[in-house]
Amino acid sequence: MVKKVLSIVLWVITGGALIVLFSFGRSKYLETPLKGVEINLKRIHSNGFVDQDSLLAHVQAVCDIAHQNKIADINMVQVNKLLSGNPWIESGSAFIDLNDTLYLEAKEYEPMLRVFGNDGRSVYVTYEGVIIPSSPIYTPHLMIASGYFEEEAGIPEALAIAKAINRDEYLAEHIGQIYLNQNNEFEVTVNNLPAKVIVGDTMGIDDKLSRLKALLEKYNNTEELIGYKTLDLKYKNQIVCTKK
Secondary structure, three states, rough: HHHHHHHHHHHHHHHHHHHHHHHHHHHHOOOOOOOOOEEEEEEEOOOOOOOOHHHHHHHHHHHHHHHOHHHHOOOOOHHHHHOOOOEEEEEEEEOOOOOOHHHHHHHHOOOEEEEEOOOOOEEEEEEOOOOOOOEEOOOOOOOOEEEEOOOOEEHHHHHHHHHHHOHHHHHHHHHHEEEEEEOOOEEEEEEEOOEEEEEEEOOHHHHHHHHHHHHHHHHHHOOOOEEEEEEOOOOOOOOOOOOO
């Protein structure tokens, strides 16, 4: 019985000592000056929308690195707001590691379509349909959609057409742009083809583009299509051609 009591007392003393040591260690850790900031920016290409140097400077300013701000005084809420408030960052996190360094991880959005409105302003659209602003420091080479877009109206449909085009290597190589006309109908521009190609809406888009592909494979780089003004894909199982 005495041994059992002594064992319990020993565990209590040991536990208390560990708590004291932990509290002391944590207190000392929080009083340690932050040594620096490191950013791991994940993106497919070497260049991107996020200016890493600018982001680093903002974080260093928030953390007051110049005055060796203590870890306890680092405003992690503000640091995370810098990540979540950046329109080109899809996701991000921040933590201070055991080397007293603030470590940031951020994933940049990857666009697949650029959309120009009639006012000349443009936005980018990701594969998932997220709209992100253009950037003065980065212009990726993407498919372009332009025309009578009003705010976000028409963008989901343009994205659906872009996805359908990109699913086929031949079409992706030969179709240069998507256009939304005044009649709220979509057109596509085929490289080296003067005729206007009318898609209409997105209903049956894969079938429409399949018919266009069959026509191009048969007559592209010939003079057969030069005399046509429009190629209309809106009608089922056919392409209605109008001569100039």
